[in-house]
Amino acid sequence: MSLEAQFPDAPFLDVANPAFSLRSEPVREARAKSWYARTPYGLAVLRHQEMGQLLTHKSLIQGSHAWPALNGVTEGVFADWWNKSILVTEGDDHWRLRKLVNPAFSPKVVKALMPEFERIANDLADGFIDKGGCDFMAEFADPYAARVLCLLLGLPESEAPFILRTSATMGLALGVNFPNLVSEIEAATVELGDYISEVLKARETDPGEDILSIMVQAREEGDRLSHEELWNLALMLAFAGVDTTRNQLGLGMSMFANHPGQWEALAADPSLDMAAATEVMRMRPTITWVSREAIEDFEYGGITIPKGTVLHLYSESAGTDPQVMGEAAFDITAKRARNFGFGGGVHHCLGNLVARNDMAVAYRVLSARMGAPVVGEGATWLADSGNTGPISLPITFSAR
Numbered sequence: 001m002s003l004e005a006q007f008p009d010a011p012f013l014d015v016a017n018p019a020f021s022l023r024s025e026p027v028r029e030a031r032a033k034s035w036y037a038r039t040p041y042g043l044a045v046l047r048h049q050e051m052g053q054l055l056t057h058k059s060l061i062q063g064s065h066a067w068p069a070l071n072g073v074t075e076g077v078f079a080d081w082w083n084k085s086i087l088v089t090e091g092d093d094h095w096r097l098r099k100l101v102n103p104a105f106s107p108k109v110v111k112a113l114m115p116e117f118e119r120i121a122n123d124l125a126d127g128f129i130d131k132g133g134c135d136f137m138a139e140f141a142d143p144y145a146a147r148v149l150c151l152l153l154g155l156p157e158s159e160a161p162f163i164l165r166t167s168a169t170m171g172l173a174l175g176v177n178f179p180n181l182v183s184e185i186e187a188a189t190v191e192l193g194d195y196i197s198e199v200l201k202a203r204e205t206d207p208g209e210d211i212l213s214i215m216v217q218a219r220e221e222g223d224r225l226s227h228e229e230l231w232n233l234a235l236m237l238a239f240a241g242v243d244t245t246r247n248q249l250g251l252g253m254s255m256f257a258n259h260p261g262q263w264e265a266l267a268a269d270p271s272l273d274m275a276a277a278t279e280v281m282r283m284r285p286t287i288t289w290v291s292r293e294a295i296e297d298f299e300y301g302g303i304t305i306p307k308g309t310v311l312h313l314y315s316e317s318a319g320t321d322p323q324v325m326g327e328a329a330f331d332i333t334a335k336r337a338r339n340f341g342f343g344g345g346v347h348h349c350l351g352n353l354v355a356r357n358d359m360a361v362a363y364r365v366l367s368a369r370m371g372a373p374v375v376g377e378g379a380t381w382l383a384d385s386g387n388t389g390p391i392s393l394p395i396t397f398s399a400r
Helices: 025-033 048-054 064-070 077-082 091-105 107-126 136-153 157-174 178-205 211-217 227-258 260-268 270-283 315-319 352-369
Strands: 036-039 042-045 060-062 133-135 289-294 298-300 303-305 310-314 390-392 394-396
Touching: 042 048, 048 310, 048 315, 064 077, 064 157, 064 289, 077 157, 077 178, 091 107, 091 211, 091 227, 107 136, 107 352, 133 136, 136 157, 136 211, 136 227, 136 352, 136 390, 157 178, 157 227, 178 211, 178 227, 211 227, 227 260, 227 270, 227 352, 227 390, 260 270, 260 352, 270 315, 270 352, 310 315
Parallel strands: 042 310
Antiparallel strands: 036 042, 060 289, 133 394, 289 310, 298 303
């Protein structure tokens, strides 16, 4: 039975249309009417309370495994890797992987990386600060995310352009144009995957102190990650670590351009850096939805959700839900209810601590060195659904 027949009174959102924005008035109207809506991909969850509850609901599993198939991609290197990744692994297998990998993302490890994050941010700022302008994506967000990833994997920073190019192309799989870009995504997956294989061979024979080496050496009661598991995890780290960070930084800069007073508040109080990263993700998350799938029929929120139904939980819509957030504008000094930019429950983002800190450092360093940014002509954007962000973001500013 179709979703339209099952939920005839639910609003419909045409999110498969690349021109559709998840921040548009139809989404706001749907949220005011109902906690859920129909979409071409399944049900959309629009409100904060329901998103928080459904992220951890016992009748739901991670739904992202269905994303390639929903786009007609059922075979190939990308789909094969995706369907074996920690992102979609469930049950004991998932817990085992998380338990083995968690030490690589501990607060102690991340804290030791902070000076390097600052070094990279300042080095990139040195390249454009005196000009009073730059393409923020090309000159900061992209190379920053790629160089941080090289740091995590113990790679020379000279490899950053390669990591950026291949991971960014793979990242197109998480947008609504996925079906039109399969050949490019496949080629990038093969290229980056082959490179990761060579890096792993080196780490397995001569580990260092980077996060990848910690993963290689991880053991728990005699158990350890297999070579295939390491490869899959390392490729996920390269794929997700670059693409989401660069997009999120670009989205953050666009938010600060629209709210210059908030940029000055951060410059005046650098301790707000983590709050800034969190508030950006509440208002403008690059991951616009988190997916779950029903493993059984269950009752929730006044409806019966059939087994097999895919739910997309909308991060920005939940983060701006007036029932919880009021009419709260972008404000890095305000105390907020939790936002779900990193998901939640069993599948909460493994690398969230790294991501929060590298973004916080970037905003803090840049706000200390330049006045509030102004976005110029020529900015280009990915579709405002799936994974989103700027492609190009020209900005001007005054050096401090």
